[in-house]
Amino acid sequence: MERLPVKYALGHLRRIEAETFGEPGQRTFRLVLQAGGAQGLVWLEKEQLFQLGTYLQEAIQTMTPEERGRRSAPQEPEWSGERADIEFKARRVMLSLDQRNNSFYLQAHQDDEDAPQADAASVSFWITTSQASALAETALQICAAGRPRCFLCGQPIDKDGHVCPRSNGHSTLDLT
Numbered sequence: 001m002e003r004l005p006v007k008y009a010l011g012h013l014r015r016i017e018a019e020t021f022g023e024p025g026q027r028t029f030r031l032v033l034q035a036g037g038a039q040g041l042v043w044l045e046k047e048q049l050f051q052l053g054t055y056l057q058e059a060i061q062t063m064t065p066e067e068r069g070r071r072s073a074p075q076e077p078e079w080s081g082e083r084a085d086i087e088f089k090a091r092r093v094m095l096s097l098d099q100r101n102n103s104f105y106l107q108a109h110q111d112d113e114d115a116p117q118a119d120a121a122s123v124s125f126w127i128t129t130s131q132a133s134a135l136a137e138t139a140l141q142i143c144a145a146g147r148p149r150c151f152l153c154g155q156p157i158d159k160d161g162h163v164c165p166r167s168n169g170h171s172t173l174d175l176t
Contacts, residue, residue, distance in 0.1 A: 011126060
């Protein structure tokens with residue numbers, strides 16, 4: 001992964017958690033970050049959180065038990081700068097596994113590749129394999145707790161039902 005310049009390089013995180021708020025269909029998703037005097041909230045789309053959880057889970061499953069048990073050594077120490085409160089909605093998230101140091105590196109950017117902004121918020125950080133495993137499990141549980149998916153088109157089914165485009169609007173599926 002190409003490392004892009006970031007506004008806040010937090011180094012090794014002390015804490016990372018995935019959270020969600022609201023009712024299915026109206027939920028919001030975020031990562032809670034803490035490193036030294038820095039605290040961050042990175043808001044994500046459900047699909048971003050799901051892909052993050054899936055990638056982390058798959059990467060950890062490909063490791064041998066010895067690799068999973070090996071001590072992680074993130075390349076950067078925990079944030080030692082001044083107190084920082086970071087909060088933004090991520091449009092772009094990049095993640096990579098550093099096998100040599102047995103840790104994961106993540107970057108989140110407020111802007112996207114097509115419209116870079118000089119003043120856009122961005123953050124980078126390192127997490128251990130045990131932090132990554134816990135984050136993957138929580139992220140996938142949060143995403144699975146949403147609305148059920150239509151077996152034909154894969155779109156979510158609301159409480160009021162779902163008009164499936166694959167049936168050309170001729171069938172309405174209910175949750176009953």
